[in-house]
Amino acid sequence: MTVTIVGAQLGDEGKGGVVDIFGDAADVVVRYQGGDNAGHTVVVGGEEYKLSLVPSGVIRGKTGVLGNGCVVNPETLFEEIDALRERGLDPDVRVARRAHVILPYHRVLDGIEEEAKADDDQEIGTTGRGIGPTYEDKVGRRGVRVGDLLDPDVLRDRLEYAVPQKRTLYEDVYGGDAGDEFDVDAIYERCREYGERISEENMAVNAGEYLADRVDAGEELMLEGAQGTSLDIDHGDYPFVTSSNPTAGYAATGTGLGPTVIGQGEVVGIVKAYLSRVGSGPMPTELDGDLAEYIRDEGGEYGTVTGRPRRVGWLDVPMLRHAARANGFTGLAINHLDVLAGLDELKVGHAYELDGEELLATPASTERWSECEPVFRSFDGWEEFDPQAVADGGYDALPAAAREYVEYLEDELDTPTYVLGVGPGREETVVRQDPFE
Ligand code: IMP
Numbered sequence: 189m190t191v192t193i194v195g196a197q198l199g200d201e202g203k204g205g206v207v208d209i210f211g212d213a214a215d216v217v218v219r220y221q222g223g224d225n226a227g228h229t230v231v232v233g234g235e236e237y238k239l240s241l242v243p244s245g246v247i248r249g250k251t252g253v254l255g256n257g258c259v260v261n262p263e264t265l266f267e268e269i270d271a272l273r274e275r276g277l278d279p280d281v282r283v284a285r286r287a288h289v290i291l292p293y294h295r296v297l298d299g300i301e302e303e304a305k306a307d308d309d310q311e312i313g314t315t316g317r318g319i320g321p322t323y324e325d326k327v328g329r330r331g332v333r334v335g336d337l338l339d340p341d342v343l344r345d346r347l348e349y350a351v352p353q354k355r356t357l358y359e360d361v362y363g364g365d366a367g368d369e370f371d372v373d374a375i376y377e378r379c380r381e382y383g384e385r386i387s388e389e390n391m392a393v394n395a396g397e398y399l400a401d402r403v404d405a406g407e408e409l410m411l412e413g414a415q416g417t418s419l420d421i422d423h424g425d426y427p428f429v430t431s432s433n434p435t436a437g438y439a440a441t442g443t444g445l446g447p448t449v450i451g452q453g454e455v456v457g458i459v460k461a462y463l464s465r466v467g468s469g470p471m472p473t474e475l476d477g478d479l480a481e482y483i484r485d486e487g488g489e490y491g492t493v494t495g496r497p498r499r500v501g502w503l504d505v506p507m508l509r510h511a512a513r514a515n516g517f518t519g520l521a522i523n524h525l526d527v528l529a530g531l532d533e534l535k536v537g538h539a540y541e542l543d544g545e546e547l548l549a550t551p552a553s554t555e556r557w558s559e560c561e562p563v564f565r566s567f568d569g570w571e572e573f574d575p576q577a578v579a580d581g582g583y584d585a586l587p588a589a590a591r592e593y594v595e596y597l598e599d600e601l602d603t604p605t606y607v608l609g610v611g612p613g614r615e616e617t618v619v620r621q622d623p624f625e
Contacts, residue, residue, distance in 0.1 A: 190445070191408075192455045193456050193458060194417065195458050196459045197460060198415075198419055198463065199466065200460070200492075201459060202460060206458055208232075211244070211248055211250060213408055213625075215407035216245075216253060217246070217252050218254075218443055219411075220438055221438050222258060222430065222432050223258055223260060224317050225314075226414035232247050237275075240493055242254075242265065242268045242272070243412055247277060253398070255284050257441055258287045259288045259432075260334060261289075262385075283386065284444075285392050286335065288331045289379070291379075293321075293351070293369045296369050297354065299316055300364060301320075312469075313428075315491075315494055325350065331346075332346045337380075344372075344376060348372055352372070395444045399444065411439045411450070413439065417434060417510070417511040418507055420434050439455075457603065458521045459522050459597070460523050460524050463503055464489050464500050466498050469554070470557045472561065473503070473535075480501075502535045502562075505536055506539060510550045517603045519623055522605055522608050523608075525593075529573060530571065535566055537563070540561065542560050542561070570588075571587055573610070578610045579610060579611070579618055586608070607619055607620065
């Protein structure tokens with residue numbers, strides 16, 4: 189069966205931790221979208237691992253697959269594999285032949301477009317990893333795929349078509365001074381090296397076929413979405429989004445498994461008990477001042493990839509209702525309940541008010557969303573607790589006020605909680621239901 193893990197908010201909900209907990213039961217951990225814009229830290233046996241592309245399950249000896257919906261920077265891929273090997277691991281990583289390759293010019297163009305937008309305060313605040321430009325080329329049918337790296341003639345043809353266009357764009361539109369990042373021969377040489385290594389290490393797969401065979405063999409697959417629903421190119425607050433679909437529907441498209449296969453499994457929505465955002469865009473429940481700083485510090489809300497301080501806010505329930513519908517969650521994981529401990533009072537944005545009307549879910553227009561005023565509900569705060577004692581004692585060991593908060597969310601989203609994160613460590617978790625069981 190499959191278990192699909194999806195961020196319900198704006199990324200950084202603690203998906204890596206949930207993947208890590210349930211990953212034990214999985215044989216294969218698959219990413220279906222995004223690239224090295226994601227970032228997660230996993231602590232195993234006291235050792236800390238930071239990964240942005242390779243699925244973290246490989247640390248536990250699982251097969252990690254980058255599906256066709258991903259964009260792959262081979263530099264990052266090999267750096268992460270090499271770093272794991274240096275630490276004595278033997279990661280089994282497979283890459284879809286249909287996945288698109290992030291090339292050096294994609295990063296340059298990502299940066300320069302952000303700079304251009306910044307002139308009018310319109311920048312997205314991207315991670316600068318070349319994600320948007322690579323997906324643009326995929327849709328524009330001028331991309332280079334992993335399979336192309338393995339075929340010198342096809343690779344050269346692809347580059348000879350795409351690179352001069354990019355060079356012209358960079359020089360003539362943006363006034364840049366193009367270097368090796370826009371040189372066909374230089375990129376070709378690098379790409380051939382990537383291709384040779386991918387071949388030597390037998391990494392390239394036809395993802396759909398490879399994964400379907402493993403499902404047929406009775407294995408367990410965990411499909412790991414990166415970023416979150418409100419960063420989805422279709423369902424998020426466009427244009428302040430990433431360029432792929434973190435929502436669960438793309439777990440089918442981005443792996444080559446059928447929607448019926450994914451639909452027979454579980455779809456777990458990961459919710460942080462408050463809200464954070466790295467880049468630009470509306471955030472009606474945003475906090476500032478001392479309270480924001482307190483939550484940011486308690487929650488360690490600084491970007492894993494970029495180190496940027498994250499914006500923080502109260503939980504936004506309209507955003508979560510939208511996410512529950514768009515993804516069809518069968519269960520929830522609510523993380524970081526410990527971060528809110530010690531506050532006298534908590535608020536959640538229960539609804540929005542827009543033009544005198546109450547809205548229960550986010551409007552489809554980002555401009556309208558930014559005009560929404562949150563309608564808050566207050567909850568009693570809960571006292572500090574010992575995370576390990578709560579993890580050992582189970583759900584009933586949580587302070588009563590925290591349980592009230594959790595049950596409110598279960599009711600509003602009509603979805604049970606499978607997991608509660610009560611501390612930063614893997615063991616500091618209350619598992620109410622294992623989706624693989
Ligand atoms: P991009 O994915 O680098 O193009 O960035 C687009 C938007 O998505 C920006 O607001 C980023 O801050 C945000 N973003 C991308 N990846 C992540 C992530 O893993 N966590 C949180 N935000 C992200």
